[in-house]
Amino acid sequence: MNILMLTGSPHKNGTSNTLAREFIRGAREAGHQVEVYDCAHGNLHPCYGCDRCGMNGDCVQKDDGNEVLKKLLAADAVVFVTPVYYFGMSAQLKTMVDRLYARNGDITRKRMKAALIATAWNDDDTVMKGIKTHFDIIFDYLAFQNRGMLLARGAGTVGMMPKRYLDEAYALGTNI
Numbered sequence: 001m002n003i004l005m006l007t008g009s010p011h012k013n014g015t016s017n018t019l020a021r022e023f024i025r026g027a028r029e030a031g032h033q034v035e036v037y038d039c040a041h042g043n044l045h046p047c048y049g050c051d052r053c054g055m056n057g058d059c060v061q062k063d064d065g066n067e068v069l070k071k072l073l074a075a076d077a078v079v080f081v082t083p084v085y086y087f088g089m090s091a092q093l094k095t096m097v098d099r100l101y102a103r104n105g106d107i108t109r110k111r112m113k114a115a116l117i118a119t120a121w122n123d124d125d126t127v128m129k130g131i132k133t134h135f136d137i138i139f140d141y142l143a144f145q146n147r148g149m150l151l152a153r154g155a156g157t158v159g160m161m162p163k164r165y166l167d168e169a170y171a172l173g174t175n176i
């Protein structure tokens, strides 16, 4: 299976990218191909809202967006990876999520597999509520098959992150 992973952390060696690497290790061991697009360090800009794409065509912007959409449409699964910023995904990842608009219909028709990896500093019952609800709705809206959501709480730094999340990320990769 071809998997496209979209990462949204400015920390290349932070907790979300650490879990992303464990996911990739698991997925590759299970025989899948994984390609990563780093939304935090790529050439990517927010949706203009111009609607020139008509939700069914190329975006007018000359950045990485169209290329990422092409990769997404060629993939069997998409994995979203993000730190929790104010109870939601990071702006870096949201920038790419909004750009899905240009191919909304094509994406929905694919009924792709999808997964989420999110990390947060806090470890309480509230911290993942917003992001989980948001991705539940996005997955439903885009007809994604939910293959798992790893919501790592108390994971502000690699040092403080409970080790079980590394195993869970690896398992998510093998089972997607």
Ligand SMILES: Cc1cc2nc3c(=O)[nH]c(=O)nc-3n(C[C@H](O)[C@H](O)[C@H](O)COP(=O)(O)O)c2cc1C
Pocket (backbone or CB within 6 Å): 009, 010, 011, 013, 014, 015, 016, 017, 082, 083, 084, 085, 086, 087, 088, 119, 120, 121, 122, 123, 127, 155, 156, 157
């Ligand atoms: C702008 C910003 C907003 C944040 N908002 C939250 C939050 O709402 N709840 C929380 O627990 N942690 C919050 N954090 C902390 C990060 O979610 C946390 O440190 C995360 O694990 C960092 O992941 P990374 O190392 O992969 O970037 C925030 C951090 C930043 C920079």
